[in-house]
Amino acid sequence: MISIKGLSKHFTTREGALKAVDNLTLDIKEGEIFGVIGYSGAGKSTFVRLLNRLEEPTGGQIIIDQEDITAMNAKALRVARQDIGMVFQHFNLLWSRTVAENIAFPLEIAGYPKAKREQRVQELIRLVGLTGREDAYPSQLSGGQKQRVGIARALANEPKVLLCDEATSALDPETTDAILDLLVDINQKLGLTIILITHEMHVIRKICNQVAVMEAGKVVEQGDVLDVFLHPKQAVTKRFVAQVMGEDETDSYEQLVGAYKEGTLMRLQFVGETTNQALISQLAKTFPIDINILQGKITQTKHGAYGTLIVQLLGADDDLQRVVHYISEETSVDMEVIDDAH
Amino acid sequence: MLTEWLPNIKLEDFWEATEETFYMTSLALVGTFILGTLLGLLLYLTMKGGIWQNKVIYSVTAVFVNVFRAIPFIILILLLFPFTNFLMGTIRGPSAALPALIIGAAPFYGRLVEIALKEVDKGVVEAAQAMGAKTRTIILRVLLPEAMPALVSGLTVTAIALIGYTAMAGVIGAGGLGNYAYYFGFQRRDFDVVLICSIAIVVIVFIFQFIGDFISNKLDKR
Known part of the structure; x- marks a missing residue:
């Protein structure tokens, strides 16, 4: 054209x-x-x-x-x-x-x-x-x-x-x-x-x-x-x-890492997500863990959800490992473990 | 009572003089509007960054405008005597004053037109260009309508200057209130005539100002 x-x-x-x-x-x-x-x-x-x-x-x-x-x-x-x-x-x-x-x-x-x-x-x-x-x-x-x-x-x-x-x-x-x-x-x-x-x-x-x-x-x-x-x-x-995905600077994590010493701290990135929007409740129902949302910004677009969540997962070590495996293998959500206390 | 206070006024002469002043001012204003708008458009279009950017035409126009604005009007009339004689066949009477009045006022109005056009939002001109408008369309449908309130208030200012010019022209034989005041008032030491002519001119100025402001406000939709 x-x-x-x-x-x-x-x-x-x-x-x-x-x-x-x-x-x-x-x-x-x-x-x-x-x-x-x-x-x-x-x-x-x-x-x-x-x-x-x-x-x-x-x-x-x-x-x-x-x-x-x-x-x-x-x-x-x-x-x-x-x-x-x-x-x-x-x-x-x-x-x-x-x-x-x-x-x-x-x-x-x-x-x-x-x-x-x-x-x-x-x-x-x-x-x-x-x-x-x-x-x-x-x-x-x-x-x-x-x-x-x-x-x-x-x-x-x-x-x-x-x-x-x-x-x-x-x-x-x-x-x-x-x-x-x-x-x-x-x-x-x-x-x-x-x-x-x-x-x-x-x-x-x-x-x-x-x-x-x-x-x-x-x-x-x-x-x-x-x-x-x-x-x-x-x-x-x-x-x-970063304007729309939320703060992407590593120095803002360091503060969180210092403040939340227990469990696993991870960053979940939703990019045009349509199937895994209910990820948090899914995880909470499937695994015997607690999820604490620390920081995040999600916006909805015509391509699905965009944004970043920083969450703290609390639970038994092997459960936490299963969660990490589940997110990376079974969902299309981008995940990065920022700090693993264990 | 009127004859007691103003013993030397002949109403007939006074009315004739007033009519002549109106006649000269109105016709000269029409001429000034046309010539001045053309001069202003030429200055605006050929200026640096203008649609027809042209240094030579701009400079020639600017020099013409500046020279004729610089010459005091009373001298300009004298200077234009040969031209007036050639054009009108006489140098006396209200009609003979018109060329000098127009040539005296048009450069002044031309500058006011240029300023008014420069005030038109460049973005609007650009929008018209982006729609594929010809320069003629831009002038007639964008520049002039958008500048109209300023063009009208400029014309009001010019009209008032023109009324002053007609009085000066009157002193050297053009007729009108200036002529009446000078020959029938000042020369004969009949100062009631001078006074009444002054009042008449002030009233005429107020009328022009009122009409100008009214139209300008009516046109302004900003």
Whole structure:
């Protein structure tokens, strides 16, 4: 669907040349929600703006749906842009227009006749859940509602691709979740390919199929969201995974090891777990042991449960050994014995 | 009683002068709005980082604007006498004042337009570009509507400056309240005429200010 080869963007700053995007190659499949994560300055925003040439590439090639975006002249690019929706961090709505007029704007640009325009605007307002707010001005809307207008506007011309540049970064956590649900809904209903830029791993975990981690203009790690969560390779990826998997620093264990000297201390890692969610009660019923949950963070996603639990197991030595064997052999939960008092 | 307090006012002349002032101000304002908006757009579009970034056009426009803003209006009228004569066939009367009024006020308004356009959120322009909008669409459907309250309040400020200009033009033969105050009031030492002209001009200024503020507030949906 989208094929990016050797894409580069260099800026000349007072401090010298800056490679915001550096020889980047990626393939994105149709219907995928593709996340790009990185800290600020990693080049992810420049990257997404290169895709519709809001930023002119220094080098490389972008092909979207068999069309070479990089080779287009201004006129062809304008037409191609009508097939690429874009959602912005700060919404970028026209305050002088109502909700309905804002959504109608891309349709005016594409030359829809007026009657068809009104009908399409009504469909979109229903799709993003803004019924009844058609005649409100953006200044009368909440952040979440503004972003719904932004999304409706981006979808107006039935694009093949939706680019989301930090679409949820200006929103509170609850609103973020609602907007993400809307994006998943749109992805499923319309089969739209979504490219989503964010600095929050939570966003990637919640809705993306594929993720690319960017650092200093390059993709340092890329793959299935589950794989990246399970086996983060780069330091930057590990930091992002730790954002949602709970504290992953060893020094926080040392404190626990000192405080809980009895039994076995272990770390259980749930990665997209669906079958072993009831692990703790299962263990307690099956083995004559006590389980003490010391620390943990589990979150639910569409791929199952994610998170880490640190537990203390108390019981007879051979029972504890059987438990360790059981978890590692019979379940898909990742386990690590931190401290065995025996 | 009116004749007792203001013995030298001929109502007929006064009304004619007021009408001329309105006439000059209104027509000059329309001309200034058109020319000033074009100048402001040209400055905005060709500036560094603008949609049509062009150093030469920007510099030429900026120099034109600055030069005509620098010349005091009373001298500008004199300077433009040959031009006015060529364009209007005369240098006397309210219509003959229009070229100088427009050329005097448009650069001032042009700068106000440039400032108003710079205040438009760049993200909104970018959003329109991302939708595949042509530059013409961006100007007509994004830049001007989004800047409209500032354009209107700028026009109000310019209108008030223009009323002052018409009075100056009046002194050298353009008609209007300035003309009336100078020739029928000051020259004849009939100061009641000067006073009543001043009051009339203040009232006209207030009317323009009120209308301008009203429209600007009405347009502002932020």
